[in-house]
Amino acid sequence: MFKKFFRKKPTDRIFFLASWASIIATAAVLFFVVGYVLINGLPHISPALFAVQFTTENQSLFPALIGTLMIVGLSLVLAVPLGVCSAIYLVEYAKRGSRFVKIVRLTTETLAGIPSIVYGLFGFIFFGVFLGWGLSLMSGAFTVSIMILPLIMRTTEESLKSVPDTYREGSFGLGAGKLRTVMLIILPSAMPGILAGVILAVGRIIGETAAIIFTLGNVARMPNNLFDTGRTLSAHMYALANEGTHPGEAHATAAVLLIVVILINALSSRVARFIKA
């Protein structure tokens, strides 16, 4: 790489250096953030933080951890089938480039651009007040699933489009119908891309705070049922940091949050590889 560098023209060399500097800067920022969170957080992680019951003494993050997993699971159950099926319709069934498709695409792109606090307010008014679900897992999960729907649709659409048409031709040419072609040939080929979208969505859910506090609430306990309130890790962290009395625990929560995200990413890429094989 460096041998080549010295043979290049000066303009090439400048561009080469600039792209190297960008890479270093990007990586440095990432390492700095992760390192900062871990260095400040890890020393404060203690068994008390994982107590089943939250008290003002232990400041346990365990209820919030379970709450996070519940919200993630529930919103994925709601949003993934809907998003994937819509994308299948748009790519495989709808007439390509039709007005309808354009309108749907415009709608989803607009949805993707709305700030999360607006979703929070909408979820609070619609699910919480109008439907009477109050601050609950249901309100939270429905709100967050609307938020991640455009993301899942978009990534699924892209990965369906990247499946070569020769697969479709091959399948139709053997007398397979549309449904069979989509389910057995196209979806499996698109699966890694769809999973990548789901991972992004999981990250978005875990990181969500504003919309969650408006809809799930921010009570430090595990929800007992679908219509019970609770909190997620990010909301827990927000509460701790806001009160200012437990900075160590707030950092520890941040570290746990980071570790959860890394674990989920590792797990999903393992799953993606398993599906591909």
Next chain:
Amino acid sequence: MKFSISNMDLFYGDFQALKNINIEIPANEITAFIGPSGCGKSTLIKSLNRMNDLTEGCKITGEIFLDGENIYGNIDVNALRKRVGMVFQKPNPFPMSVYDNIAFAPRTHGIKSKFKLNEIVEKSLRDAAIWEELKDRLKKSALSLSGGQQQRLCIARALSVQPDVLLMDEPTSALDPISTAKIEELVLKLKKDYTIVIVTHNMQQAVRISDNTGFFLLGELVEYGDTQQLFSVPANKRTEDYITGRFG
């Protein structure tokens, strides 16, 4: 006659891609379509199993009969494609194992018995002269095969539902000469059991393997007849110009 095509016109939107085609394709023979790029030969072959249905804005008038039945009438398209198999220009095995590639179509058409599927997979691979090479690699991904093997796998896949007709759209244009020779040899062997229609860019290939040849130019069927005759004493001046390399 396997296929009888009469007064067929084909349009892509406003563009007329085929003009008044009349042609008879005999059973258990190899019929080749030749002509320069864009002459409509691929379009015609795709009409024979209605793959053109997938192209938006494609409209066909006239009639195409398969064994006396109008395939653009009220028929089950999937059943038609089961009878009229197709091999494409670029090998397109599915991203799954060799076994599943072959078993896909029989499963699609309702065969569930493991024993029967095993039998079909072996027979199809044998018929496509690739069983010996692949019998120990049935569980391997089809994408790990060489281009020539992939194309023979695709032929085996097309044979797995025991079609009457095999359509081949420039099946060797993406392959090396040795793989091409293997496929040609295979095609000659297959004509005993199947009616074969092949589109080719390669005139020598048409001479080597086909019984009948149709020469297409700008959407018209210029000349159609016995291959030997068409290449030795072409009746039409434009055919002669093309096969002697004056254009194309």
